[in-house]
Amino acid sequence: MNRFIYADNAATTAVSTRVLDKMLPVLRDEYGNPSSLYGLGGRAKMLLDNARKQTAAALHAQPEEIYFTSCGTESDNWAIRGACELMEQKGKRHIVSTAFEHHAVLHTLQALEKKGYEVTYLDVHSDGLVRVEELKAALREDTGLVTVMFANNEIGTIQPIAEIGKICREKGVLFHTDAVQAVGQIPVDVRVQNIDLLSLSGHKLHAPKGVGALYIRKGIPLPNLMTGGAQERGRRPGTENTASIVALGEAVAAACETMEERARRLSSLRDALIEGALKAIPHSRVNGHREKRLPGNVNMCFEGVEGEALLLMLDQAGICASSGSACTSGSLDPSHVLLAIGLPHEVAHGSLRLSFGTETSMEDIEYILEKLPPIIQRLRDMSPLWERIIKEEQ
Amino acid sequence: MYTQQVMDHFTHPRNVGEIPDADGIGEVGNAKCGDIMKMYIKVKDGVIEDVKFKTYGCGSAIATSSIATEMIKGHTIEEALELSNKAVVEALGGLPTHKIHCSVLAEQSVKAAIADYYHRQGIDPAPIVGTIPACEGECHL
Numbered sequence: 458m459n460r461f462i463y464a465d466n467a468a469t470t471a472v473s474t475r476v477l478d479k480m481l482p483v484l485r486d487e488y489g490n491p492s493s494l495y496g497l498g499g500r501a502k503m504l505l506d507n508a509r510k511q512t513a514a515a516l517h518a519q520p521e522e523i524y525f526t527s528c529g530t531e532s533d534n535w536a537i538r539g540a541c542e543l544m545e546q547k548g549k550r551h552i553v554s555t556a557f558e559h560h561a562v563l564h565t566l567q568a569l570e571k572k573g574y575e576v577t578y579l580d581v582h583s584d585g586l587v588r589v590e591e592l593k594a595a596l597r598e599d600t601g602l603v604t605v606m607f608a609n610n611e612i613g614t615i616q617p618i619a620e621i622g623k624i625c626r627e628k629g630v631l632f633h634t635d636a637v638q639a640v641g642q643i644p645v646d647v648r649v650q651n652i653d654l655l656s657l658s659g660h661k662l663h664a665p666k667g668v669g670a671l672y673i674r675k676g677i678p679l680p681n682l683m684t685g686g687a688q689e690r691g692r693r694p695g696t697e698n699t700a701s702i703v704a705l706g707e708a709v710a711a712a713c714e715t716m717e718e719r720a721r722r723l724s725s726l727r728d729a730l731i732e733g734a735l736k737a738i739p740h741s742r743v744n745g746h747r748e749k750r751l752p753g754n755v756n757m758c759f760e761g762v763e764g765e766a767l768l769l770m771l772d773q774a775g776i777c778a779s780s781g782s783a784c785t786s787g788s789l790d791p792s793h794v795l796l797a798i799g800l801p802h803e804v805a806h807g808s809l810r811l812s813f814g815t816e817t818s819m820e821d822i823e824y825i826l827e828k829l830p831p832i833i834q835r836l837r838d839m840s841p842l843w844e845r846i847i848k849e850e851q
Numbered sequence: 852m853y854t855q856q857v858m859d860h861f862t863h864p865r866n867v868g869e870i871p872d873a874d875g876i877g878e879v880g881n882a883k884c885g886d887i888m889k890m891y892i893k894v895k896d897g898v899i900e901d902v903k904f905k906t907y908g909c910g911s912a913i914a915t916s917s918i919a920t921e922m923i924k925g926h927t928i929e930e931a932l933e934l935s936n937k938a939v940v941e942a943l944g945g946l947p948t949h950k951i952h953c954s955v956l957a958e959q960s961v962k963a964a965i966a967d968y969y970h971r972q973g974i975d976p977a978p979i980v981g982t983i984p985a986c987e988g989e990c991h992l
Binding site for chain 1: 858867882885889913
């Protein structure tokens with residue numbers, strides 16, 4: 458019998474009951490504008506303050522360092538574009554980043570390059586990890602910003618954030634990290650890790666879509682991205698999305714409470730899936746470092762098959778997953794992340810990402826391991842590329 | 852995003868496989884782009900008696916090659932040469948814009964197999980079949 462398995466938590470997550478229970482009464486009753494003076498507005502303001510405390514606590518930040526936004530992409534844009542304005546004032550126009558950032562960062566950097574900023578994209582090597590020495594070597598007199606993601610959204614590799622933060626602080630360079638995939642999954646501490654700017658998103662941790670936050674370290678006069686009202690202490694205009702912000706605060710708190718236990722459980726499920734798939738499917742490989750990766754992230758390539766066809770067949774078996782093939786990205790090329798770790802196009806087209814979450818069970822892993830190998834075999838049986846691979850092997 | 856016909860041909864592709872003693876074999880596409888279609892034809896008295904395909908590619912690549920085999924099987928070579936990518940798209944009830952190129956590959960794979968057939972007969976296929984552009988990865992429109 459077919460099951461339904463949601464294994465695409467890195468794409469988005471379901472809103473949890475705990476979060477929904479907090480959020481729905483706000484939607485229903487607390488419609489006041491948090492900027493209004495009367496009691497109804499004041500209550501909404503208090504709800505925001507509470508969510509701010511919850512979010513700050515998860516990052517080991519101060520509440521006044523948290524600014525709510527509409528999503529992770531907005532946070533990334535604000536952090537990077539704002540930082541550029543700041544460094545410009547000091548005559549700095551060089552940025553250091555990586556080749557496998559999320560498009561919210563990458564496309565922002567590309568837009569800035571057109572405006573005359575210079576960006577050095579660090580190699581992430583075949584294991585999907587930035588080398589701290591290479592980052593050090595890339596820093597120049599005119600480097601004003603380093604932006605390196607906390608954990609990669611496709612291959613889940615966790616970057617040496619604390620080391621990068623330390624170097625940046627010593628050199629007086631602003632350090633931004635897109636932590637959309639990391640918050641609530643692995644420990645984040647903006648103090649210990651010397652992070653100046655950090656982006657996070659609600660819908661990756663069981664809050665709804667359309668809410669995010671930017672942490673701005675106290676004392677950094679980051680210019681605004683938008684102009685408007687005095688919300689968020691005059692730094693992020695627009696009437697606050699109270700219910701979603703409440704949801705974000707609750708979701709972050711919930712994720713952190715259960716983080717350790719969940720990380721342990723998901724890591725073992727992840728490893729069971731990887732080992733099982735490697736054993737059952739020849740010509741398969743794991744993308745990204747085996748240990749230094751998010752607990753629930755599996756990313757593999759199966760030679761001779763194309764990712765979209767694989768996803769369609771998995772969907773028919775009730776399994777929701779994603780791929781970095783060109784056909785699924787809707788562009789000419791397969792995922793820039795897989796190309797950045799040195800995979801040839803034809804291998805990258807056969808990629809599969811499974812991202813597990815709170816609901817994932819060992820039975821789910823067993824079911825995937827039962828369904829996946831015959832699906833791969835079926836696609837390979839009709840693949841002239843697979844035929845070629847086998848012929849070359851013989 | 853796919854029509855029922857596309858999903859049907861993807862889930863139950865017709866004429867999958869190889870013909871060991873094929874009279875013509877055509878292969879188009881390349882691995883770098885993420886799709887390769889290989890078409891085998893068996894010809895008797897100018898009629899395509901049998902056709903088989905193998906495809907590496909996405910759902911619509913598999914579906915377009917499957918339906919193309921159905922559209923030429925039992926037809927004369929002349930009729931098969933008339934098969935256009937547009938007809939393939941129509942037969943599938945439409946394709947998303949960025950997948951139209953799969954139908955182009957399906958048309959080309961049929962032509963490539965027929966060209967190979969003529970070639971084996973000692974006939975220059977170029978005036979009959981025309982030139983089939985080699986895929987350099989530029990075919991993704």
